[in-house]
Amino acid sequence: MTVETAERIGTAAQAREVARRLAAEFAVHAGWRDRERELPYEEIERLAASGLLAVTVPADLGGADLPPSAVAEVVRILATADPNIAQIPHSHFVYVNLLRLAGSDEQRRRYLGRVLDGGRIANAQSERSGATVAEVGTTIRPAGSRFRVDGVKYYCTGSLFADVLAVLARLDDPDEISGLAPGEYIAYLPAQSPGVRIIDDWNGMGQRTTGSGTVSFDGVEVDADQLVPRSSAVRAPTGYGAFAQLLHVAIDAGIARGALTAAAEFVRTKSRPWFEAGVDRAVDDPLLIQRFGELSVTVTAAEATLTAAAAAVDAAIAVPSTGAEAVRPEENSQASTLAPSPNGEPADPVAAASLAVAAAKILADRAANEVSTALFEVSGTRSAAADLNLHQFWRNARTHTLHDPVRWKYHHLGRALLHDTPPPLHGVI
Template sequence: MTAVAADRITAAAQAFSAAEQLAADFAQGAAARDRGRILPHQEVERLAASGLLAITVPAEYGGADLPPSAVAEVVRILATADPNIAQIPHSHFVYLNLVRLAGSEQQRQRYFAQVLDGGRIANAQSERGGATVADIATTVRPVGNQFRIDGRKFYCTGSLFANLLAVLTKLDDPQGRGGLAAGEYIAYLPADSPGVRIIDDWNGVGQRTTGSGTVTFDEVLVERDQLIHRSAAVHAPTGYGAFAQLLHAAIDAGIARGALTAATEFVRTTSRPWFESGVANAVDDPLLIQRFGELSVTVTAAEATLTAAGVAVDAATGAASEHAEGLAGRASLAVAAAKVLADNAANEVSSALFEVSGTRSAAADLNLHHFWRNARTHTLHDPIRWKYQHLGRALLHGTAPPLHGVI
């Protein structure tokens, strides 16, 4: 996968405008792409060419250095049109953030430059077979002057569209021959590296075109300077996890708004009023008006909480060390609340679309159910029952949220 020539974005307003223009185009074919599982290769190339994938590159490396709140808004805008496309660059932004927080100067220069030139990063993180999702079996071990990666990853969102893969590995070097500290490393390697196999086998009920299939690594050789120890970002009060979760919440909030917009358009143009309403047009049915008002509040609350969480994550990003722990904790809790409301909004509104639109909306050729399937699938990422737990413990016990990258 070759990079594309990318425009340079320098301000948040420019980023939002570019996202809105792309979203308007992406919305036109979203249902058809979902129905036929047509992978959005051209759309992702347009996204990269727009410069939006480089908006977090720090200013000293030539980027716009936009804050997390701006990235979340870009993602939310894209998700209103096609949440598949909005999810594809999630890991791209997260692993660029890891480079910023934990990479060496040489690594920052290399990977930021690649992204400015249109490069795209995808994750190879999750595995099956362990006791929990946190168990990592993929290893990186020293071999001569290099390191070798072996393993199998699943749910590798964006891998079919990526130039670089960010591979979560566990160091296997009991004798210390490689000179690396123990722990988990992210390996940044070209997607076409020898020994890498990207398999298009994602078959989820929703988010069908995110390229979230399997990637295998068979004796893949990497250099030392392709490895980043993730502890400095994940196990420190950096806001790393809050940023990642903020973008997930933005996707869900976008799905909710997209579903509400689709329902509004359908009722305005296609739905018939219920005969007992005594009105000529569905839009004048007082019970429908009431329900749309309720759904509007649900979506607006999710969006407002997302905005507030973005402000909190902005404050935690790059905070002075004496304030970092408190700001990072507040950011994680703010994002937890945003994730709860966005999760609920996406699932409720995408289901209510049929409730308010009537039987005609269930026609398979319309594929309006892609909103619900996308919401139901994406919101499985991180269970909101644990967001409630962290919020409750913070209130009752004054317990800070954990530092594990998923809160």
């Protein structure tokens, strides 16, 4: 599935320009793809060939090494056109970041070299069998000179389009030969490996073409050098989780902007004015103008907060990680105080980034759901015609915003303010 060659992007400005060009192309048939559930194989090929999926590859490996803020803007731009396509590479960027943070030099060269050539990584992380989403039932076990992976994963976004699957699994009983410690690992394995079964069974009401189905692993053999320990990135103050959550914010902000744009276009071209307004065109109805102003503020606030959170994540990853030893095992939380230093900078940039992203996610969640609902309010009865498929915005917003409940983000923000308590390090703040 990998493209033969991929373009190289060198700057954030170039990345934005390429994203805008692709977004304009992807938007043309986005509604049709959603209605027919036509999976965007061709579009993902073009996305990979454009070089956008390689923009975070480190400079020492030939990549642009662009910061999180640049990636978030690319994702937001794509999401205004088709949030399905914007979500598909989410895990790709996350697991490229894991390799940057926790992979060996050889692993970084091997997998990130493939990414530079257009390779795509997808996640196989979530499970349904545990009492909570945090439990990992998929296992890695020694099998002779190799290991075997067994388990079933769900919501594996992008798996239908991937070359490599990043599989979250648990190693309980390593042998002495491997030299690996017990714990959670990400196994990077070819999507076509024997024993891998990728099932196109995602039936969500929204984000219908993200390829977020089931993947099963039945005695899939891997070598030790395909395993990357997860704890040094996830359970240490590295900014890993803040970066992953930032991209979710970008998707929601993009949905909100896309819905507002669609609503404005519909009102300009198709809506009739309410008779009491005494105007000839819907766009001249003063109450409608007022409502669009309110929605514009909602979307602009979400976008501005995304920008601020992205800057905070940029600052966090610029700080050298102190590694796994920084974890507080008794609390699994960031240890330093949240009070700013004398120069006004946060004493703990990673904690500050997590909190900034949490606030941004709350506003983007609110904007995506409010604006995609208000689209019908401002557009009138004609907009409810099923063949127009304008409900795709609400379905996409409602489905994607189920990621990582915002009620817990409020909780962590409140604890930080009242108790000076840093957020936990589980990676989904």
